[in-house]
Amino acid sequence: MIVVVGVTGAGKSYFINTVAGKKVVPEGNDLASCKCAAVPVTVGRTKVLLVDTPGFDEAKRSDSEILSEIAEILSAQYAVGVELKGIIYLHRITDIRFTRGAVKTLDIFKKICGDLALKNVLLVTSRWGEVDEDLGSKRERELRENFWAYMLHKGSTLTRFHGDKPGAAALMSQLLSKDTVVLDLQRDLVDEGRNLDQTSAGQYVDDGLEKKMREYERAIADLDQMKRELMEEDRAMKRRIQQDCADEKARLQKTEGERENLRRPVGSEVQVKIKGKRSGIYKYLPFIPAVVGLMSTFVRFPGGAYDQFIAWLEGTPFDPSMLADIFLAF
Ligand SMILES: Nc1nc2c(ncn2[C@@H]2O[C@H](COP(=O)(O)OP(=O)(O)OP(=O)(O)O)[C@@H](O)[C@H]2O)c(=O)[nH]1
Ligand SMILES: [Mg+2]
Incomplete structure (x- = not known):
C-alpha cells in the first residue's frame, strides 16, 4: 500500500x-x-x-x-x-x-x-x-x-x-x-493500544482544539460582561449579544465533541471490527481477497475503482493462499 x-x-x-x-x-x-x-x-x-x-x-x-x-x-x-x-x-x-x-x-x-x-x-x-x-x-x-x-x-x-x-x-x-x-x-x-489523543499527531490536533475552546470561552465571558453593562432599555443590543453568545456556545460545544472524538482507542476499535468481519469475509473467498474485503470496512473503494479492481484480479488464480501472496505486495 x-x-x-x-x-x-x-x-x-x-x-x-x-x-x-x-x-x-x-x-x-x-x-x-x-x-x-x-x-x-x-x-x-x-x-x-x-x-x-x-x-x-x-x-x-x-x-x-x-x-x-x-x-x-x-x-x-x-x-x-x-x-x-x-x-x-x-x-x-x-x-x-x-x-x-x-x-x-x-x-x-x-x-x-x-x-x-x-x-x-x-x-x-x-x-x-x-x-x-x-x-x-x-x-x-x-x-x-x-x-x-x-x-x-x-x-x-x-x-x-x-x-x-x-x-x-x-x-x-x-x-x-x-x-x-x-x-x-x-x-x-x-x-500500544493508545487513544488517538495520546499519540503525537492526536496531541497536536487536541492542543489546537483546546486553544480554540479557550478563545470561545473568553468570547462568551466578554459578551456576558457587555450584557451586564448595558442599559435596561437597550433591548435590541441585548438581543444581538444574546445571539452572539449562543453562537459562541454552539462553537464551544462542537469543539468539545471534536476533542471527544480523539479520545478513542482507534487501534482496538479497528481490531474488534476486523475480528467481526473476518468470518463474514471468508464466505466470499475465493472471490474477494480477504485483505481487500477487510480494508473496505475502513476505506471507500470508489465506483470507478471497481472495474480497476476486477482488471487487477485478471490472471489471478482464484486460490486464497495464492491471493494472499499477491496481496503481500500492498
Ligand atoms: N495539469 C495538471 N493538473 C493538475 C495536477 N495536479 C492537480 N491538477 C488539477 O488541480 C485540481 C486539484 O487537484 P486534485 O487532485 O483534485 O487535488 P487534491 O489534492 O486531491 O485535493 P483534495 O481532494 O481537495 O484534498 C484538479 O482540477 C486537478 O485536475 C497536475 O499535476 N497537472
Ligand atoms: Mg482529492
Whole structure:
C-alpha cells in the first residue's frame, strides 16, 4: 500500500488517476474528495493499493475527523498485515508560500510518520509546467532548505512530478523498492493500544482544539460582561449579544465533541471490527481477497475503482493462499 497526502488541491487525486490511467477518484473542488479512498493499481508487475487522503482543511471537515479517518485506515492496514511501502507528499511548486493549512498538514503528517519512517517518504513537487523553471527551482531550494530540511535530513527524498503517467509510475516504483515501514501512529494505536489523543499527531490536533475552546470561552465571558453593562432599555443590543453568545456556545460545544472524538482507542476499535468481519469475509473467498474485503470496512473503494479492481484480479488464480501472496505486495 502507498498513501498519498498533501494539502487540499495539491493534486493527490490527479496523481492517483494518472497512475490508474483513468478517473477513479474525484478531482477538483468536489465534496466527495473529502473522503479517504483506496484504488487498486498495477505498477509494472506489482499490484498496489493506492490510498487518497483529504488535506487538513477546516473549511471542509474538522482536523479531528480527518485525523480519525486516516488513523483508522492506517490501523486497519497494519492490523490486517498489508505492507505499507511509503507515503507520497505532494506540494504544488506554483504555491507562493506555505499557507497555515500547509504548515498544519506537514506538521501532523510528520507526527503520524515519526522520524524512523521518514526514509519512506517522497516529497514531491508538482505543476512544473505552470511555473518558470528558474522560479520553480528557487522555490524548490527554499523547500529543501527550510520546510523540508528536517525530513530530508531524516532520509526523505525530494523529487519532481511532471503530471505524466510514466513519471507517476516511476515515483511509485521508487517506494515499492523500499523495505516495508511502520509509522509511529500505527505503533501507538495498534501495538500500544493508545487513544488517538495520546499519540503525537492526536496531541497536536487536541492542543489546537483546546486553544480554540479557550478563545470561545473568553468570547462568551466578554459578551456576558457587555450584557451586564448595558442599559435596561437597550433591548435590541441585548438581543444581538444574546445571539452572539449562543453562537459562541454552539462553537464551544462542537469543539468539545471534536476533542471527544480523539479520545478513542482507534487501534482496538479497528481490531474488534476486523475480528467481526473476518468470518463474514471468508464466505466470499475465493472471490474477494480477504485483505481487500477487510480494508473496505475502513476505506471507500470508489465506483470507478471497481472495474480497476476486477482488471487487477485478471490472471489471478482464484486460490486464497495464492491471493494472499499477491496481496503481500500492498
Ligand atoms: N495539469 C495538471 N493538473 C493538475 C495536477 N495536479 C492537480 N491538477 C488539477 O488541480 C485540481 C486539484 O487537484 P486534485 O487532485 O483534485 O487535488 P487534491 O489534492 O486531491 O485535493 P483534495 O481532494 O481537495 O484534498 C484538479 O482540477 C486537478 O485536475 C497536475 O499535476 N497537472
Ligand atoms: Mg482529492
